[in-house]
Amino acid sequence: MSAISVRDVWVEFGDQIVIENLNLDIASGSFVSVVGPSGCGKSTFLRLVLGQDRPTRGSLTLDGQPLRDEPDADRGVVFQRYSVFPHLTVLGNVLAAYELGESRFAARLFGAKRRAAIEKADDLITAVGLAPHRTKYPSALSGGMQQRLAIAQALAKDPKVLLLDEPFGALDPGTRAQMHALLKPLWARLGMTVIMVTHDLKEAFGLGTRVIAFDKTRHDPQAPGRFGAKITYDLDLTRDSPVPVLGFLKPPAETMAAQ
Structure with missing residues (x-):
């Protein structure tokens, strides 16, 4: 399970309201794409789920439990800039995640535990298509390869939840398409919940099972920070049920087929 519940959440920085009165439920195993104009609170929402930021008011829970105040093993994150260790090989980078998780203070594993971690790391490296580059350092990898890493x-x-913050924004169209082809089967196989922030609507609809749009619905020219962003669209892209969208229902599949 990895269901997320957001209740009456406000985010304010001084007199600047970024998000106002956000209520949202994300089902376990969903792939949620978050879109909207720059500065509308998309990345702020992602940081709330990650635990980097805390709401001014309201609460967020994961499987009914309050989210911890800092990122933990329940939540993995991939940023637009390649967040890998430049001094470690491909294998070393993935192995480091296991070592830090198992031995936070020593950050090293030994004996059978290390061999088991290397085996798991190799499986992941193969899954993301980097097996031929196992011993290379990030500087020898292309941008797409670094993002795979x-x-x-x-x-x-x-992780129960994988958070993606514009993960493919810096990639060329061909490499981005390769990353899409990599990520969707991985998500389906692992069954985790994914929340992805993107400016690319084609990417949002191509990968997501649900697309959520953030925007400010009210504006005060005299006080630009007076109102925050809300969810303006909530589109369920699955085909097995009608879903409310701005007060309307998406027609059931059988109705559409009869038209």
Whole structure:
């Protein structure tokens, strides 16, 4: 299980309201794409789920338990900039996630535990298509390969929730398409909940099972920070049930087929 519940959440920085009165439920195993204009609170929402930021008011829970105040093994994250260790090989980067998780103070594993961790790391490296580059350092990898490595590193924690903050924004279109082809089967196989922030609507609809749009619905020219962002669209892209969207229902599949 990895269901997320957001209740009456406000985020304020001084007199600047970023998010106002957010209520949201994310089902376990969903792939939620979050879209919206720059500065509308998308990344702030992601940081709330990660635990980097705390709401001014309201609460967030994971499987009914309050989210911890700092990132933990329940939540993996991949940023737009390649967040890998430049001094470690591909294997070393993925292995580090296991070592830090098992031995936080020594950050090293020995004997049977180390051999088991190497085997798991190799499985992940193979899953993201980096097996031929196992002994290379990040500087010898392309941007797409480094992002594959960042995904493998995040998955090494076996997180309940994977958070993606514009993960493919810096990649060329061809490499981005390769990353899409990599990520969706991985998500389906691992069954985790994914929340991805993106500016690319094609990417949002192509990967997500649900698309949520953030935006400010009210504006005060005299006080730009007076109102925060809300969810303006909530689109369920699965085909097995009608879903309320702005007060309307998406027609059931059988109705659409009869038209």
